[in-house]
Amino acid sequence: SIKVDSSNDEEILDIDSKHKDPQMCSLYAVELYNNLRVTELKWRSSSDYMQTVQQDITQEMRGILVDWLVEVCEEYRLASETLYLTVTLIDRCLSKMYIEKQRLQLLGITCMLIASKYEEICAPRVEDFCFITDGTYTRREVLDMEYQVLEILSFNLSVPTVKKFLRRFILAAQSSYKVSFVEFEYL
Amino acid sequence: MNIKVGVYSSGRSISDLRLRVSIHSSESSLMEKYKLIAKIKKGVFQGLCLLSSQTVTLKQLGFPDNEGVPGSLIKEITLLQAMRHANIIKLIDVVNHQEQSSIVLVYESMETNLTSFIRIYPKVMKIPRTIKELLRQILLAVSYYHSFDIVHGGIKPANTFIDPATNTLKITDFVWPRTLFNSNTEDPNEELGFCYKAPEILVEHKQFSTAIDVWSVGCIFAEMVTQKPLFSATSEFHQLAKIFSIVGTPSEETWPGFSRIYRYLHIYSHCKPKDLRKLVPGLEPAGIDLLHKLLYMDPKGRITARQALEHVYFQN
Numbered sequence: 001s002i003k004v005d006s007s008n009d010e011e012i013l014d015i016d017s018k019h020k021d022p023q024m025c026s027l028y029a030v031e032l033y034n035n036l037r038v039t040e041l042k043w044r045s046s047s048d049y050m051q052t053v054q055q056d057i058t059q060e061m062r063g064i065l066v067d068w069l070v071e072v073c074e075e076y077r078l079a080s081e082t083l084y085l086t087v088t089l090i091d092r093c094l095s096k097m098y099i100e101k102q103r104l105q106l107l108g109i110t111c112m113l114i115a116s117k118y119e120e121i122c123a124p125r126v127e128d129f130c131f132i133t134d135g136t137y138t139r140r141e142v143l144d145m146e147y148q149v150l151e152i153l154s155f156n157l158s159v160p161t162v163k164k165f166l167r168r169f170i171l172a173a174q175s176s177y178k179v180s181f182v183e184f185e186y187l
Numbered sequence: 188m189n190i191k192v193g194v195y196s197s198g199r200s201i202s203d204l205r206l207r208v209s210i211h212s213s214e215s216s217l218m219e220k221y222k223l224i225a226k227i228k229k230g231v232f233q234g235l236c237l238l239s240s241q242t243v244t245l246k247q248l249g250f251p252d253n254e255g256v257p258g259s260l261i262k263e264i265t266l267l268q269a270m271r272h273a274n275i276i277k278l279i280d281v282v283n284h285q286e287q288s289s290i291v292l293v294y295e296s297m298e299t300n301l302t303s304f305i306r307i308y309p310k311v312m313k314i315p316r317t318i319k320e321l322l323r324q325i326l327l328a329v330s331y332y333h334s335f336d337i338v339h340g341g342i343k344p345a346n347t348f349i350d351p352a353t354n355t356l357k358i359t360d361f362v363w364p365r366t367l368f369n370s371n372t373e374d375p376n377e378e379l380g381f382c383y384k385a386p387e388i389l390v391e392h393k394q395f396s397t398a399i400d401v402w403s404v405g406c407i408f409a410e411m412v413t414q415k416p417l418f419s420a421t422s423e424f425h426q427l428a429k430i431f432s433i434v435g436t437p438s439e440e441t442w443p444g445f446s447r448i449y450r451y452l453h454i455y456s457h458c459k460p461k462d463l464r465k466l467v468p469g470l471e472p473a474g475i476d477l478l479h480k481l482l483y484m485d486p487k488g489r490i491t492a493r494q495a496l497e498h499v500y501f502q503n
Contacts, residue, residue, distance in 0.1 A: 028333050028334045028336070028397070028491075028493070031334040032334055032335065032336050035334060035335050039269065113255070114261065116258075117255075117256075117257070117258030117261050118258060118261055118262060118265070120258075123258055125254060126253065126254055126255060139253065142255075143252075143253075143255045144285075146255045146256065147255075147256075147283065147285045150256060150261070150283065151283065154268070154281075155261065155264040155265055155268060155281060156265060156268055156269070157261065157265040158265045158266060158268075158269040
């Protein structure tokens, strides 16, 4: 166990004290991050699904898929949250269902479709996602896959992604700075 | 169509799954599990769960086939599943009918909403203790989901349900505010929800935060006491004028920066705040003080649901 020297308490800066704006959500920040950590553990994807679940696809294929989805995300100007959620959904599906390499890209765009519906104000349409795969998959295939993904995840999409934690870590890391780094705003 | 993908963990193939309609308990179909008792309104039914003998509310939501499950529906289901609270409606089951392009949501029974409750039990609502207890339950629910970074965005008496037997209150209809204003799916016959909207979301540059729910709670609080809406305007356009006429037109002192989010401020005549004791007669002084804090114009200065629960009004 880690012992914390209580005499240092006064030196610990309350990073929420600066923001009293309800739009910053700092009023509930501590509880919010506790809830996020609990939810993260509950819905985390398995770390060894490539060995235990998948037979046809490899780590490299997943890498290629994610790289390509980054480009799709830029092409359709989607928020970075959408991308992070997409990857989380893909990993959670791959932890639970076997997929052949011909259908990995279908899973990828379908997860991105669901993530966009969840995160974006104006999500791209199904045909946009078909178009980006050069017509490899039909609308029907995407909608069937959407049904399967929602079924496998039982509609539990409210999972914390890296971005949620990153924002807080950056706030904590920069607490002693007077001006925050603009670069981090665009992560 | 031949689907090759299978569910690894259980060895079942997806095509098997598709025949089963339910997500949570896949053993039987909708009609084998629930018996419909009565139609409440279009697409909403009262039913009986044959397994638990519990009365349930079934809500069937259809959608056009070409875009799949709508985002608003995905959000509501996701949110309700993430939350478990005595004062938030429990989603018991989700039945996804792919062939019919519809989803049936099975909730625990909700028969009497706050609007009807006030109409049916006006005497019960006159008891200050009832009001205090119902308000406490609303605030418990609100502070709970605010701690998940969730904003309801549309709390109103019509989606606040009460079990008359136990006076247990439950909040329903979670839709994220950003979808709230884009959707055209709202039932026009629904109660005029704008009466409960906070001023900062009635302006041009809307400011979404947890504070918008706190405002709605304030409106409901006043309505429970007087049994009529506090800010009852005839249209969303007039809503802001109505709010100003009671709480006072904002100035740089009372709401710094308001003129930046709303450039038409100058067309409103200057109103001084009215005395809430006269508008909400019969409410004890501590209640009036809490109401003032819930209906504080500037969202930055508005009390939070958590703080409101610690207000002196609830002590004794």
